[in-house]
Amino acid sequence: MSRERLYLFDTTLRDGAQTNGVDFTLHDKRLIAQLLDELGIDYVEGGYPGANPSDTEFFSQEQGLKSATFTAFGMTRRPGRSASNDPGLAMLLEAKADAICFVAKSSEYQVRVALETTNEENLASIRDSVGAAKAKGREVLVDCEHFFDGYKENPEFALSCAKTAYESGARWVVLCDTNGGTMPHEVETIVREVVKHIPGDHVGIHAHNDTEQAVANSLAAVRAGARQIQGTLNGLGERCGNANLCSMIPTLKLKKEFADKFEIGIPDEKLASLVQVSRTLDNILNRVPDPHAPYVGSSAFVTKTGIHASAVLKDPQTYEHVSPESVGNHRKVLVSDQAGRSNVLAALSRSNIVFEKDDPRLTRLIEEMKEREAGGYAYEAANASFDLLARRTLGKVPEFFRVEQFDVNVEQRYNSHGVRVTVAMAVVKVNVEGHVLISAAEGNGPVNALDVALRKDLGKYQKYIDGMKLVDYRVRILNGGTEAVTRVLIESEDELGERWTTIGVSPNIIDASFQALMDSVIYKLVKSNAPA
DSSP: OOOEEOEEEEOTTTTGGGSTTOOOOHHHHHHHHHHHHHHTOSEEEEEOBTTBHHHHHHTTSOOOOSSSEEEEEEEOOOTTOOGGGOHHHHHHHHSOOSEEEEEEEOOHHHIIIIIOSOHHHHHHHHHHHHHHHHHTTOEEEEEEETHHHHHHHOHHHHHHHHHHHHHTTOSEEEEEETTSOOOHHHHHHHHHHHTTTSOGGGEEEEEBOTTSOHHHHHHHHHHHTOOEEEEBGGGOOSTTOBOBHHHHHHHHHHOHHHHTTEEOSOOHHHHTTHHHHHHHHHHHHTOOOOTTOTTTSTTTTEEOTTHHHHHHHHOGGGTOSSOGGGGTOOOEEOSSHHHHHHHHHHHHHHTTOOOOTTOTHHHHHHHHHHHHHHTTOOGGGOHHHHHHHHHHHTTOOOOOOEEEEEEEEEEEEEOTTSOEEEEEEEEEEEEETTEEEEEEEEESSHHHHHHHHHTTOOGGGHHHHTTOEEEEEEEEESSOSTTOOEEEEEEEEOTTOOEEEEEEEESSHHHHHHHHHHHHHHHHHHHTTOOO
């Protein structure tokens, strides 16, 4: 039985950028666009050319996405202007994007109050803008803003906006629940009416989460005939957020009601990377991942001791609606010794660490993990540090080198141009098989200076770490006050593009950082099979 194709449209970089506290850099945007493309998303909306320098620069060059349609967002021509003399429209047409998504009012009230124009001029603006983009060879989408509220006020006008977009050549007419207040049964009823006038395979849904129903509304629209879904990673978006693609994607893939009828562009192996994708976005934004997020949260498949835990240990399906591994997550059974052992064994298997199940050192590893996590370590976010902790406890990490001393100084001074600058200087003393090596380096901060000094000369191990670089550095304060405990996460990358994360925890931020730096270097030596 053939299945219908559903298309996924991601607006993390545009609508998600309106989240309070979120500010994507140009580098962030490029990383996230590639992440979405690799996941299998059909459309990646990069932002609004002309709205800010970052978005304008982002659209100044091709992004080289392999399969996703790179999309620019912007307004239809302004009332009273022609398509040929509207600066905003001109910038959209000049953007290096495969598609253009226009936002257009579809509520009579919004046209009158917000645009202060007539219904006829609004329809003409839609018609002219779609025509101008089509003439430039672009695929065109039209976000019918306030569609559901507008339909409830004046269904004839709301429909005329959507029909004008479609008849003018728009590939997708997207029905927007802009204020986020429409109920799922209303969405389903209204979309069923719309697809009587516009083919469902040209209709999309854009839902906001103000009543915690954005995902439900999106699925209701699909049931009613819509075939494109717009959303964001982790549900980012203004106010309460947008439909969460990290919840939507596994539901469409794993729930029989949808999986039997529809197919999406996310293959099974990419579905299994969903947790990693979700965490990568949180890491880029330096946000704490929501532990209770459906499918991808660290608590999504957690069971405590008691009758639930007992049942899960007998058969996971007793309390799991899908397999956690299908989305890249894993189950945890908390508190009991048996549960702790089960979790650690699973983690060791994921890290490809060979072990004997009756090895008494496993108990020591479990206790060590419990103590460290109580002190602030979070090995869920630091795969490489867990790997090293396990290998050390099981006696499988040689002492490649020993740091005998390190020192960091930060001073403020004037450069040759008379400009006041802050410079950090680090000195690291290491012992490699009895040979003492001392390296010094300057950096733009104490951690950068330490990183450079540590990796400047490791004797016979230097060739294994020459391709390493520190690509991200995140600090989180675990409690308040001047004596706060600090958690540092460092992400490193090697010459092959492999990335890993290490962790350090200490009341002293420099000490925490150095712990993470050390683990990063040692992990690279272990993975490179460097001789001890």
